Amino acid sequence: MIIPMVQFGISDKDPGGQMPTSSPSSRAIPVIRVSVQPIAITPITIFENDLENRLKLPRVVCDEDCILQLLGKTCRYPFCWEEISVQKKHIGSTLTLQWHCKKFHQGSWSSAQCKSQNGYPFFINNLLFAASVFLSGNSFSKISLLCQFFRLNSISQSTFDRIQNAILADIGDRPVVLAGDGHCDSPGFSAKYCVYSLMDIATRKVVDVQFVGKRETELKSPRMEKLGLQRALTSIQKKIKVIELVTDASISISAMLSKDIT
Numbered sequence: 438m439i440i441p442m443v444q445f446g447i448s449d450k451d452p453g454g455q456m457p458t459s460s461p462s463s464r465a466i467p468v469i470r471v472s473v474q475p476i477a478i479t480p481i482t483i484f485e486n487d488l489e490n491r492l493k494l495p496r497v498v499c500d501e502d503c504i505l506q507l508l509g510k511t512c513r514y515p516f517c518w519e520e521i522s523v524q525k526k527h528i529g530s531t532l533t534l535q536w537h538c539k540k541f542h543q544g545s546w547s548s549a550q551c552k553s554q555n556g557y558p559f560f561i562n563n564l565l566f567a568a569s570v571f572l573s574g575n576s577f578s579k580i581s582l583l584c585q586f587f588r589l590n591s592i593s594q595s596t597f598d599r600i601q602n603a604i605l606a607d608i609g610d611r612p613v614v615l616a617g618d619g620h621c622d623s624p625g626f627s628a629k630y631c632v633y634s635l636m637d638i639a640t641r642k643v644v645d646v647q648f649v650g651k652r653e654t655e656l657k658s659p660r661m662e663k664l665g666l667q668r669a670l671t672s673i674q675k676k677i678k679v680i681e682l683v684t685d686a687s688i689s690i691s692a693m694l695s696k697d698i699t
C-alpha cells in the first residue's frame with residue numbers, strides 16, 4: 438500500500454447523534470437494535486489543479502500492522518471504551534478500513550483520497566500507479582512482479598488497461614495532433630535506453646510510451662529515438678486518428694516520416 442498521510446476518525450459517526458455526557462458505568466446501555474452497515478468511502482470533489490498538487494504529495498511504504506496500531510483496539514468515539522471490530526479491504530494500491538463498536542459507533546479511513554469521475558469513485562493512488570508504470574516505460578507485468586516480491590498491493594492488469602483505454606476513449610474519433618520526444622538515460626552516444634512518448638497536444642495527455650534498448654539498434658544510441666517513434670506511431674495509429682506530429686528537427690526522423698509514415 439502507498440500511504441500519503443494518516444488521519445483517523447475523519448468520518449467517524451455516532452449513530453445516536455448525541456455526545457455521551459457520562460462515564461460508561463453510569464450510562465444506560467442502548468436497547469435499540471440496528472445492524473452496522475458497511476460505510477462507503479465518500480468521494481470528494483478534487484479540481485484538476487488541486488489533483489495535480491495531490492499527485493505531487495510524497496508517499497511512503499508502510500506495514501499494514503503499523504496502520505492498525507494507530508487505529509488502536511478500542512472505540513475512538515468520546516467516552517466509549519468498547520472494543521472495535523475492523524474490516525480491511527484492498528482496492529488496488531489503496532487500503533480502506535471500516536470499524537464499528539458494540540454501541541454502533543462506526544468510522545472509515547482510506548490510505549488515499551477518493552475522487553469521483555463520471556459518477557464512478559476512484560482512488561488517486563491507483564491512478565498514479567497506472568501513470569507511473571506507463572510513464573516510466575515499464576511493462577505492467579514487470580512492475581506487478583516487483584510488487585509481488587515486495588508484498589506491495591497494486592492495481593490489477595484489467596484496471597491498468599481500463600485507465601489507458603479511458604484516455605483513448607476521451608479522444609474518440611477526434612483528429613489528433615501529437616507531440617513526440619525521446620528521453621535517453623544519458624546524453625550523447627553512451628545512452629543505453631530510450632523512452633519515447635507521444636502526447637495529445639489538446640488534452641496534454643500521454644497516449645503512448647515505447648521503451649527501446651541499445652541492443653535493438655545494433656548498439657547505436659542515436660537510432661533508438663527513431664525506433665521509439667516508429668513503434669509509438671504504429672501502435673497509436675491503430676487506435677486514434679493522427680493528423681499531425683510535432684517533434685524535434687532530427688534529419689533521420691524527418692526522413693522516416695516522409696517515407697514510412699502515411
Ligand SMILES: [Zn+2]
Pocket residue numbers: 512513514517518519538539540541542
Ligand atoms: Zn463506541
